[in-house]
Amino acid sequence: xxxxxxxxxxxxxxxxxxxxxxxxxxxxxxIETFLYPFVDYISKFFRxxxxxxxxxxxxxxxxxxxxxxxxxxxxxxxxxxxxxxxxFIIGNWLAINxxxxxxxxxxxxxxxxxxxxIDNIASMCKKCISPKPARTxxxxxxxxxxxxxxxxxxxxxxxxxxxxxxxxxxxxxxxTIDCIYLITFGFYYYCAYVYQNDELNxxxxxxxxxxxxxxxxxxxxxxxxxxxxxxxxxxIFAVGGLAGINIFVVSNGATNIELRSMRIPCVPSTYSxxxxxxxxxxxxxxxxxxxxxxxxxxFLKVILPSSHKPLGDGVDWSDYFKYNQNEHDIxxx
Numbered sequence: 001x002x003x004x005x006x007x008x009x010x011x012x013x014x015x016x017x018x019x020x021x022x023x024x025x026x027x028x029x030x031i032e033t034f035l036y037p038f039v040d041y042i043s044k045f046f047r048x049x050x051x052x053x054x055x056x057x058x059x060x061x062x063x064x065x066x067x068x069x070x071x072x073x074x075x076x077x078x079x080x081x082x083x084x085x086x087x088f089i090i091g092n093w094l095a096i097n098x099x100x101x102x103x104x105x106x107x108x109x110x111x112x113x114x115x116x117x118i119d120n121i122a123s124m125c126k127k128c129i130s131p132k133p134a135r136t137x138x139x140x141x142x143x144x145x146x147x148x149x150x151x152x153x154x155x156x157x158x159x160x161x162x163x164x165x166x167x168x169x170x171x172x173x174x175x176t177i178d179c180i181y182l183i184t185f186g187f188y189y190y191c192a193y194v195y196q197n198d199e200l201n202x203x204x205x206x207x208x209x210x211x212x213x214x215x216x217x218x219x220x221x222x223x224x225x226x227x228x229x230x231x232x233x234x235x236i237f238a239v240g241g242l243a244g245i246n247i248f249v250v251s252n253g254a255t256n257i258e259l260r261s262m263r264i265p266c267v268p269s270t271y272s273x274x275x276x277x278x279x280x281x282x283x284x285x286x287x288x289x290x291x292x293x294x295x296x297x298x299f300l301k302v303i304l305p306s307s308h309k310p311l312g313d314g315v316d317w318s319d320y321f322k323y324n325q326n327e328h329d330i331x332x333x
Contacts, residue, residue: 061102067228068095096305108163135149250286250289
């Protein structure tokens with residue numbers, strides 16, 4: 001455990017000795033030491049606001065599902081039977097996957113290094129004062145070392161690491177598809193039901209906050225729906241952009257932290273010659289990340305909700321590097 005600087009005097013003393021009596025001083029050490037007194041307050045702030053953001057996500061998803069089953073799907077039911085069946089299957093598939101992956105990403109422990117002896121030690125954590133396996137990083141908000149840490153996500157109030165990175169990315173993908181589906185097909189049938197006008201423009205609908213005259217009345221309810229459609233429109237770019245970044249990261253067999261440390265951004269002009277040793281190729285990277293090896297396992301583990309664990313334990317990466325030699329047997333257990 002790191003020492004607690006409970007008094008201003010001790011904090012000033014710590015900064016002073018680090019600045020002037022540290023032989024291994026560098027700019028990063030100076031910055032970290034200067035900001036150290038504020039770390040606890042920042043961490044507590046993010047932990048508190050994290051639960052608030054989680055409630056917002058749950059409220060958004062819940063309202064999307066309610067909107068779909070209370071208004072949109074009943075309106076689709078008035079059309080043809082094949083059309084209703086197609087939208088019923090797609091809507092339920094998207095809703096189940098979105099809720100499942102968010103719940104799993106929220107509640108799944110991203111993974112911490114074992115407390116007992118570790119054979120594959122890459123470095124020592126100066127915060128925990130304990131050995132770190134390869135690809136492990138310390139999260140100042142969770143105050144833990146996280147296996148294969150990607151980042152700390154306030155919308156999940158959790159670190160994204162070895163055991164829940166797949167849930168995080170799949171949620172982003174399904175949430176983006178959800179929002180696209182809702183503001184296209186969903187909005188079309190919503191307007192056909194509420195306003196008896198299937199050609200209403202979504203932009204004018206949002207600007208007027210749903211206060212367009214309707215034979216159903218209930219202006220406050222429709223105003224909330226207008227806000228919901230607006231949030232879905234924003235989420236397409238926000239969550240979709242986040243999904244796109246993580247798709248790029250996974251395609252390179254890395255994490256966000258690793259790509260930043262190796263300076264491998266999307267901008268070719270700043271690309272360095274650093275090579276990621278965990279990049280086994282586009283195809284292998286995705287098969288390892290999603291945990292499938294054929295069409296059947298792809299359907300069961302990717303198309304349908306699945307709680308299967310990733311390859312290995314996040315500490316020993318020997319199975320990871322043996323994947324290409326034993327590709328067809330690696331996920332049979």
